Amino acid sequence: MNWFYSENGQQKGPISDMELTTLVRGGTIPVNTLVWREGLPDWQPLSQVRPDLTQVSATTPTLGGVPVYDKGLLLQQMREGVVTEATHPGAIQYVGFWWRFLAFFIDYIVLSVAGCLIIMPFAFGLGLMAGASGGDAAGAAIGVQLVGQLVLNAIQLVIWGGYFTWMNGKYGATLGKLALGFKVINADGTKTSYLRALGRFAAEYILNGIILTVVALVLVGLVMALGFGGFRSLMESNRDAFAGGIAFGMLGSMVVGFLLGSFPWWMAAFDPEKRALHDRISATRVVRK
Numbered sequence: 001m002n003w004f005y006s007e008n009g010q011q012k013g014p015i016s017d018m019e020l021t022t023l024v025r026g027g028t029i030p031v032n033t034l035v036w037r038e039g040l041p042d043w044q045p046l047s048q049v050r051p052d053l054t055q056v057s058a059t060t061p062t063l064g065g066v067p068v069y070d071k072g073l074l075l076q077q078m079r080e081g082v083v084t085e086a087t088h089p090g091a092i093q094y095v096g097f098w099w100r101f102l103a104f105f106i107d108y109i110v111l112s113v114a115g116c117l118i119i120m121p122f123a124f125g126l127g128l129m130a131g132a133s134g135g136d137a138a139g140a141a142i143g144v145q146l147v148g149q150l151v152l153n154a155i156q157l158v159i160w161g162g163y164f165t166w167m168n169g170k171y172g173a174t175l176g177k178l179a180l181g182f183k184v185i186n187a188d189g190t191k192t193s194y195l196r197a198l199g200r201f202a203a204e205y206i207l208n209g210i211i212l213t214v215v216a217l218v219l220v221g222l223v224m225a226l227g228f229g230g231f232r233s234l235m236e237s238n239r240d241a242f243a244g245g246i247a248f249g250m251l252g253s254m255v256v257g258f259l260l261g262s263f264p265w266w267m268a269a270f271d272p273e274k275r276a277l278h279d280r281i282s283a284t285r286v287v288r289k
Contacts, residue, residue, distance in 0.1 A: 006034040006043065022070035024053045028093065093288040095182050097269035100276075100286055104174030107163075115159050121150055131164040157205075164201040169194035177286070187283045196282055216257030223253035 002014035005031075023029045024046065034043040036049075044189070046053070047198070095103075167174045172191040173183040184192055192200065264277035273285055 001037055003037045004038075005029055005046070021053060024050075053128070067110070094274040095286045095288060097266060099180060099182070100274070101270060103174070103176035103180050103182060106179055108175045110175055111160060111163060114163075115156055117153055118159060122152060122155065160205060161198065161201050164205075165194055165198040168192050168197035168200065174251055181289050182286055183289055184284050184286055187285070192282075192284060200278055200282040200284055203281040204264075204276070207281070208277060209266055212258065212261035215261030216254060219257035219260070220253045 003020045004011055004013035005015075005020075006012070020029070020035075024031075029035075029046065031045070031047040031048045035046050036043045037049075040049065041236060164174060168184050169176065169192060171178065172185065184197075186192055186196070266276075268274045268276040268279070273279075275285060279285060
């Protein structure tokens, strides 16, 4: 069931029952807000349409005059020492996984274009150096290419690290988040420092990347080991079928490994404050402005 509500004279929605409950209990939608859904003859105050959401039990704790429904989240923030009237559970709208993914996709496009413009001259120069080594120096050419690849990877890491550190430290958000109206904050609601922004980047793109790579490689290795051992008879009778089975198994394991290894990011979909692993490590949140 989809709901619509009025905010500053503008129609908002549609939102689901669960989203409506979250917004009401978080204090985002006041009890006198006009709401409407299919089946209602006209817009009506929320307190009349959904009294179950607006009636506060005498045993429900309050913080700053606002009811607190998620006691676990309240205790967590109390342990962090950041509970105030402005940061009580529900006062901040946390950004969900898919919206964060869209913001990252925008950043990825920006960084890919900028990275190509910066890296292309270096790649061109390395190509000339490898070609100048001549056919009699194949080993030297390979060495130049390997060193060149390491240099290019280092340059790319510096570009990405500098971008996320500077944008989050100075503006509190990257271009992707700014475009969508999001920002990165500390647990107490303040803007992140440059040092914390750098640590957040390291946790996300180095630690999370290592976890993803290890999980994917381990799964691929297991599939290859089981495949070569279990299909040995098939290899002897039909080599083409064996090769196809191994190729399909490796591809499938890579996809599954990528999905499983991505848990540091998609854990944000299940966290009450939509935190990924790097948010937990750096004590940050991604919220709507």
